[in-house]
Amino acid sequence: MKCRKCGTTAVINMRQHRLSLCQECFLEWVPHQVQRTIEKFHMFVPDDRVLGAVSGGKDSLALWDILLSLGYSADGIYIHLGISDGDYCDVSQQKVECFAAARDVRFQVVNVAQEYGQSIPQVARRKRGRSTCGTCGLVKRHIMNQVACDGRYAVLATGHNVDDEAAVLFQNALHWATGYLARQAPVLPASHPRLARKAKPLIRLYEREMAAYALLRGIDYIYDECPYSKGATTLFYKDLLNQLEEKSPGAKQQFYLSFLQARREGRLLPMKSGQVDMSVCQRCGQPTTAPELCAFCRLWD
Amino acid sequence: MKIIYRDKTWELKGRTTVRHAIKKVGLHPQAVLAVRDGKLITDDVLISGDDVVKLIAVVSGG
Numbered sequence: 107m108k109c110r111k112c113g114t115t116a117v118i119n120m121r122q123h124r125l126s127l128c129q130e131c132f133l134e135w136v137p138h139q140v141q142r143t144i145e146k147f148h149m150f151v152p153d154d155r156v157l158g159a160v161s162g163g164k165d166s167l168a169l170w171d172i173l174l175s176l177g178y179s180a181d182g183i184y185i186h187l188g189i190s191d192g193d194y195c196d197v198s199q200q201k202v203e204c205f206a207a208a209r210d211v212r213f214q215v216v217n218v219a220q221e222y223g224q225s226i227p228q229v230a231r232r233k234r235g236r237s238t239c240g241t242c243g244l245v246k247r248h249i250m251n252q253v254a255c256d257g258r259y260a261v262l263a264t265g266h267n268v269d270d271e272a273a274v275l276f277q278n279a280l281h282w283a284t285g286y287l288a289r290q291a292p293v294l295p296a297s298h299p300r301l302a303r304k305a306k307p308l309i310r311l312y313e314r315e316m317a318a319y320a321l322l323r324g325i326d327y328i329y330d331e332c333p334y335s336k337g338a339t340t341l342f343y344k345d346l347l348n349q350l351e352e353k354s355p356g357a358k359q360q361f362y363l364s365f366l367q368a369r370r371e372g373r374l375l376p377m378k379s380g381q382v383d384m385s386v387c388q389r390c391g392q393p394t395t396a397p398e399l400c401a402f403c404r405l406w407d
Numbered sequence: 408m409k410i411i412y413r414d415k416t417w418e419l420k421g422r423t424t425v426r427h428a429i430k431k432v433g434l435h436p437q438a439v440l441a442v443r444d445g446k447l448i449t450d451d452v453l454i455s456g457d458d459v460v461k462l463i464a465v466v467s468g469g
């Protein structure tokens with residue numbers, strides 16, 4: 107197969123775009139797509155200081171790489187969760203360190219066990235009824251938000267791709283979880299002084315494209331999965347959506363992007379009328395719907 | 408030809424496309440990338456003989 111732009115041998119064929127590209131053209135095309143997404147959804151502007159949430163995986167490191175190559179000033183935040191099976195966290199932290207050192211960029215590490223006294227698996231075990239992934243998500247969201255606010259970053263950028271978003275959308279739609287559907291957005295404004303603005307610049311790229319980008323750019327990422335992701339429902343939904351994609355190229359993208367459009371046009375959910383009553387956590391200051399302590403702070407008691 | 412994916416290896420006979428080989432070993436063309444001689448290749452490429460193709464998983468969970 108030939109590159110549609112220059113005619114040399116293609117390295118990737120994106121059936122959903124009917125587009126095959128060679129290495130050089132693909133490595134230009136991906137950052138261009140990201141830049142278009144950033145502009146289209148008014149995520150941030152060139153002068154903004156961006157904080158990239160990096161896990162050591164392909165998507166977040168590729169995102170960081172793209173933001174830097176587009177000329178954005180982007181630092182990283184890595185959260186060490188204390189997952190020791192297969193040295194998962196130690197190895198992924200190492201990948202982030204190598205990436206940052208090679209490009210001479212700044213990043214901050216928050217080690218959950220050192221900072222709060224317990225690792226994610228330990229808290230999850232102590233708080234029965236809370237899944238490890240549920241606890242992990244809560245902790246990551248809280249810490250990233252805090253670091254973004256404390257560091258006065260304009261925006262927190264995460265590496266969610268089409269496949270991630272479509273899988274979450276599928277899951278939320280199966281349950282008609284309207285609250286989650288209302289909040290599943292490419293960009294979330296800072297609606298409170300202690301809530302950082304959040305953006306997902308990779309939402310127009312497939313997971314497969316991100317892996318190819320990381321590979322072609324020589325980014326050394328953590329290939330093995332978090333041990334807790336085995337049997338995760340997200341993986342199951344991703345597999346289902348890939349079966350659909352196989353029969354109908356572009357289905358994943360269509361499913362997610364048409365959801366965004368329908369919501370934008372108010373065809374899906376009533377636009378939010380009036381805010382929910384929010385109070386402020388007495389310990390950390392982040393907004394919460396709970397009367398005294400937020401869900402994060404209650405984890406450690 | 409040899410198809411390698413994580414810690415598994417398959418030997419396939421004859422001449423076939425990468426896409427067909429991926430399906431033959433029970434994987435999903437959307438869920439992997441194919442690398443031969445250190446280079447990323449598209450799934451219409453014909454493979455045979457002593458070709459060694461490494462498949463890289465693209466899906467991450469969590």
Ligand code: SF4
Nearest residue numbers: 239242332334335469
């Ligand atoms: S799989 Fe679960 S525990 Fe592992 S990083 Fe993801 S959310 Fe956290």
Ligand SMILES: [Zn+2]
Nearest residue numbers: 109112128131
């Ligand atoms: Zn080209």
Ligand SMILES: [Zn+2]
Nearest residue numbers: 387390400403
């Ligand atoms: Zn709190």
